[in-house]
Structures are given as structure tokens and as C-alpha cells.
Amino acid sequence: METVKINDLACNDLPWKIHYDPVRCTLCGSCIAACTFEAIGPKMERRRITYTESETPEPKTRFSAQPVIAQRNVIKNFCRGCGVCERVCPNSAIRAERNPDSRFNVVYQTATASGPKRGGRNNLENQARTLDTIRVGRISQMTDPSLDAQRHTFDCRAPLGRILPAKGLPFQQVGENRLEQSGQTPPVRWIYPVIIGDMSIGALSWRMWEAVAMAVAYLNEECGLPVRMCSGEGGMPVRLLKSKYLKYMILQIASGHFGWNRIIKAMPHMVEDPAGVLIKIGQGAKPGDGGLLMAAKVASHIQAIRGVPKTDLLSPPNHQGLYSIEESVQKMFLSFNAAFKFRVPVAIKVAASATSVSVFNNLVRDPYNIVGGFFLDGIDGGTGAAHDISLDHTGHPVVSKLRDCYLAAVAQGRQGQIPLWAAGGLGKTGNLAADAFKMFCLGANGVFTGKLILQMAGCLGNDHGRCNACNTGLCPAGITTQEPVLAKRLDPERVAENIVNYFLAMDVELRKLMAPIGNSSLPVGRSDCLVSTDKAVADRLQVQYVC
């Protein structure tokens, strides 16, 4: 008998095991063709077959080599549990099952001398969410009536841009009853309070990115919702840069400066200003870590847009050359403000951190009034690719930190001067309207979301460790891949339609929350209308505790 080779990888070491029923399988091969990870393959097995050759049953047995579908026990090709095999199987013969006894975290490192990486989402453990302990509990009744979500008008808009205190407005009185503006003020755009978060055209397939851009254009042009989309770090198609639809896009620059060569070259040809510039300093899912686009996804069109060879693209963890907040304000912000002649708001995105309030305080006190938004990204945010160690063990939740920043502004009488935008796991349960609304009440002017957009597009991943393979370029849904064959699995029109429908539904739901508290504009900072069933949460966020 063969010796047990205990140090060889076995399928039961992996996080997912393939359950296969050879009786139901017709060997059509659909599952193997569909599995982008090559986690399953054909295999010959010696099988005992029972048969009869007479008209009455006279069972005989024989052994023969039979083709079957089997899981591959190769560390590179481990099953991600995406379930595509099950989706395509006409006979329900195959499915992936979660392996509670997985030894993956150990065997991956012992085999590869590197830590596992994944894309998609952060902490996979399902903790109770802070926002789920909060309800909108101050309902208008009797003397201050609820509004009618269907009949009344509501102003669901949020500012992006630096807002001057009223005493700093350059107004001159003309005649008895009229003020006129006599000087320049920083640009401010009133936009929909949900921004589609920064997912680059390298992280997403070009078809997915196009679908999001189409949805944004449709929401603006046809539905009257001024939704903005952030490009992510990685540039944009030149045709879009030169089109009128640029006004719906927020251009992102991060430490790798990817794509900015093309953007700068396109500037003289721009017919519209972009909606804003977002300087990414940090990301909530992997704070302190730079961007990462694995070589597998650096296809020729990505190389062209970013001006790079096919290699792992790592953005440094920090902007080289920025050593202090003063420098970031003076150099970088001033440069970008000047680049668009002070017509475009320039905002900053940082990862939530124990020090976020200090950073915010420094920016809100800057004398140049050039930071037009503080985007705070929390631990539950998404990512295209990151090391598991960063995802699982670094980060800071966004809810309390957003609240801290807002209250810091209140303490200085500066609330609203730098609009606060929050993200990081918002909409994780599928309902973004509720999460966004609670964040508004805690002090956010708006929220941004990325991961949820992927869910709308048909992402198969979830927070229980399913798939999360955005980093591999092998996305089975065609969302985060640059492989033409895979990208074609995605129907951009359908994805755009899904996104548009979701935003329309969310807009109605936001009104369904504004109406019962009797507000026709966003209740930014109205924490009095929230209650929490968790005493610790209530105390921390300064909302009413109820039981």
C-alpha cells in the first residue's frame, strides 16, 4: 500500500470542495468550460460498473476507466466557490461546498512563501453592523406632520466643493434689497448624495466600466438624478475625456498617477470640466497599503491607458513627495485646483483611522479654502486586490469616525465647510438607502459606494468568502477581468439598466425615510432622529438609547 503523502496538497485543504454526482453528469463539459479558475477538470477514474446482459436481471460487475469531473488540488487553481459550475450544469450534477475544515491559510503560505491575496471585500467574518442597531426613531406625528413621500417635493442633493463661512462670502449690497457677488468663491457642485465609488478601468473590465458610465449618463440625462462617478486611479478613455459626459466624472489621482499622462494631454480638448478631482491618499479596505493591479489584468488596452508595460502595478502606499498635511494642501491641492483654473472642486479620500479627526481638523482650518471634500473610507470597503493580511487585520470602521469628524466640525462651528462623504461597507445588506440615510443623520453630506455596484452587475462574491477573486483577472462574471472571453459574459446594457433601476428605487426609499421625519431636505447632522438599541453604540455616537 502506498504511503500517505501528508505533505501533498489535498482538496480537503482548500476552502471549497467540489461536490460531484457522476450519476447525474452527462459529461457535457459546460462546467469545465465555465470555470475561470481551472479549479475543476476531467479525470479518469476506475469505476465498478454493474450491468446485465440478459432479459431478466442477472447483475454482473466489471471495472472500467470512466471520465469524471474532479477538483484540481493545485494551490494556484483552488476553487473560489463562485458557483458558476452549478449555474451552468444542466443536470445539477456539480456544486461547490464550503469546507469548514480548510487549512488554506497555512498551506498557501507554506507552499508559496507569500501570503494569500484576494479582491472584492474586506473582513469576511460577519460581525453585527453598527448601523443595524440604529433606527430612524424620531417620527413626526401630530403637530409636526410627516410629509408625503409621493406628493411632496424633496431636495436630495449634497455639496461637493469647499464652502465658505457666510462671513467670507464676497457679497456687496446693491440697492435696498439685493446682494451681488463681487469676487470668486470656490467651486461647489450640488450632486446626488450617492457617488459611485472609485473603481478603475483596470480593476473593472472595460465592459463593466462602460456599463457604469452609461448608467451614470442615463441617470443624469434621462432621470434627472445628478449622480457622479469616480474614475478610480487608472485614467479614462480619451473619447470620454473629450466628450460632454466628462462633467459626470470625478477624476481620481492616487500615488501611482496612473492614467494622468493621457488626462493632461486631453485637457486642451476637454469641452466640459470634470465634476471634481479626488486625491486618493488611502483606502478603507487596506489602509496604509497602495493600489495593486496584478499583471494578469494589465491587458494591452490597460497598458495603453496607463502608459505601462505588462507587470504588477503597485501604487506606493503614500504620495511620494508629500511629507505633511501642509504640503498636501499647498502643493497637490493647489496644483489640481490650478490645473482646472479653480473651476473644479478638489477633494481628498483617506482611510478611516484613529487619526482621521486630526487630518480633518488640519484641512478644515487650511487658510486657502481649497479642500473641497473629505472622503472617509472605512474598513468594510471593497478593493480590487490586496493581501489578506491587510484586509483581515488593518482598518477602522467608518461610522464612529465619520461622527467624530462631524462633531469636531461642530465644536469649531465649521460644519459643512468641507463636505463629509463616507463609505466602507454601506449597503452591505443590499439596502444602501437606509445606511446612507443614517450616515447623513450622523453628519455625512453624502456617501460613496463601489462594491454594491458590482453586486448590481451580477457579482457572485459575498461576505462569506465566496469568490472574492477580483485580483486574479479571472472574474467569472466578467466584471473584474480583462480577458475578452470573460468580459463578454457581461451584458453592459443590462448592467446599466440594473444600476439605473437601483438608483431610482433608492431615491424613492430615501424619500420614504425623509417623509416620516418631516424633512424635505437631507437631515445632515440630525442625529436627534436616530435611536439605537445598543447602549454602547448610542453613547459613542451620541444618539438616544432605546430599549
Place this chain on the structure above:
Amino acid sequence: MCRIGAIKSRHYVHPSQALLLMQSQQEGHDNSGFAMVMQDLGGIFEAYKHLPTLSLACTDTGLKIAEDLLHAKGFRRVYQWVPDTNRKPGLDIMAMPNYVFQTFDYPEPYRTAEPKVKEELLVGTRLQLRAALEENETGFAYSFWPDVITLKEIGDPRDIGTFFNLWKADDNFTAKVITAQCRQNTNYAIVRYAAHPFFLQGYTALANGENTFYQKNKEFQQSLNRGYIGFESDSQCFLYTLHYLHRELGWPLSYYKHVITPLPFEDVVKREDQQQLLAMRQSLAHLEINGPNTIIGVLPDNTLFTCCDAKKLRPVVVGRDADTVVISSEACGINEVLPDRNWETDIYPNEREIVVIDDTLEVQRWKQ
């Protein structure tokens, strides 16, 4: 729910008219108090228009504290009026032992000072008085300002009128502008300061309604001016916004409406002055109000105005004859004060206008 009212006249008006105005609306309020601010004073105070009058309700201890404090600051009393109160049993009133209306001359170094300097002295002194009287609740300093008297008390407005002998009109205690309201702050603890109208540096405001952006307003206002304190009522926010906009920022009154109830974005973008309106909205986003409201306000030059919330969820009507304009939550109040007016010219302000009455009694409707 409360009811509010205001009278502005070419002639001096006795507070009995304000009681009459409010009494007919008593089914709409709960008879829990009476408060009024009189501006542009006649009668016994007419000769002292340029000097500040302190309106104080206090205990004997409180009176001493106040007098000592004012004396120490160098104020010199030039006139005092103590209303002849009727303390007969059975009246529904939680009376204070003393009601004092004293007019002072400014401390010597301030007599020739700029008006702004004097005005800061007065508000600072009132805040000091308030703080000194707050301990053990020995008194309530409602206003300390030239040509202004404030009276607030808890109880049935009818009995409060009887207590202060206000039902019988005379020429001694009169004003050309009287704002009044008949309800204590019954939502929360009964606090005398919580009764409308509220007064600060010549500005008066009173409201019928609820301000559901109270917390936002309060958090923003409390760092804007040392006089923005108390917040015992959500309606104080209306006064502080009025004061901030008109006095601190120096903006015309016409922009008050744009700050508290901004036009919807879809309407703003159609306006020529959209740049200014958007700048205001974003800079003063935390002064926006929500909820059902009608506001009556008075400016230091005695201009009277009224406006409503953006959905017009509370009533108000403006009636007038040749000499008097009356603003009231309900028309029945005006019927009592101006029974012979032409009611067909009554104005029912809409949600997008301010109705303004200046000293010539010209009634203007400013469309937002």
C-alpha cells in the same frame, strides 16, 4: 399648538388689544401662559426711548442681585415702573414676587460711545444678569434694550391680564408694535425663557410651529454669537438666524426666507441670482428649517414681517385698516381688534413669500 399675533399701528396701542387678539383664538392654544414684547413705547416710557429698559421678573434676592450688578457696572437708574398687580386669590398664574421695568442711563464712559459699542454692552450686561439670576432661579431678565419691554408669565392669559391689570386700556402703558403669544413651552419643562416672543438686540421673533432642524440650527448657532444661548425652545433658532443674517452679516431681510427655506434646486437654477442663492444655501445649510412653521418677526427699526415654512403647514393671516396692521394665526383674532376692516383685503401669505410692514404701514409682499 400655539397661536401668535402682532399689532403694528400708527398710534400707541395698549396691551389689552394684544390680549383681545389672542383671547379669541384660545381654542387653538392651551392657555398655559402669556408673553409679549412691546416695541416703540408710548405713555410713561415715551420720554426714555433712547435709554435701555430692563424687563425683569424676580424674587427680592434677585432684585438685589440685579441692582447691585447694574450699579457695579455704572448704570444709573433714571426711571422705574412697577406694575400695580392684582394678587387676588383664584387667579391661574405662577406669579413671581416682583416685576420690574427700570430704565437706565449708560455708564459714564459709554455715554458718547458708538451705537455698536453700547449695543454690545447691553447684551453683555443682560447675559451677565441672566447668569447671575439663574442660580436658585432668583429671576428672569427678558430684555435690556432701549424702547422695549417684555412680559412673560405662566398661567391662563385671561388671569395674567387681570393680574397685571392689562384688560383696562389706558395711555400710560402703550407701544406701536406689540407681539404676543399665549402658550408656555408645554412640550418640555415649563421654563419662563422658553415662551415666545424671543428678543435679542432689537430683533424679536415668535413662531407657531416646530423646527425639526432644531439640533442642526442649535449646533451651528451656538458658536456664532455669545447671545445665542438658552435654546429652551426650538423657535429661538428663528430669532438667532434673523439676528445673524440681518445684523451680523448685514444682509437684507429679503434673504431670510432664502436661508430658512431655500428654494428647491430645480427652481434655483432658473434664477438670475442663482450664484448668490446657492452660496447662501451652502454656507448656511445648518440654518435651514424644516417642519411646520409660521414666523412673525420685528426688526430694530420696528419693521414687522411674517413668513411660513416651505410647505405652508401652519396658518397666518394679515389684516389691516388705515392705521393698524394685525398679524394673527387666525382671522378671528383680527376680527376682535379690527372689526370694521375690509376683510376682503386680508392677506393669507403663501409658502414662498415674506409679508413686510414698514413704519408707514405699507404692506409689501416679497416673493421669494
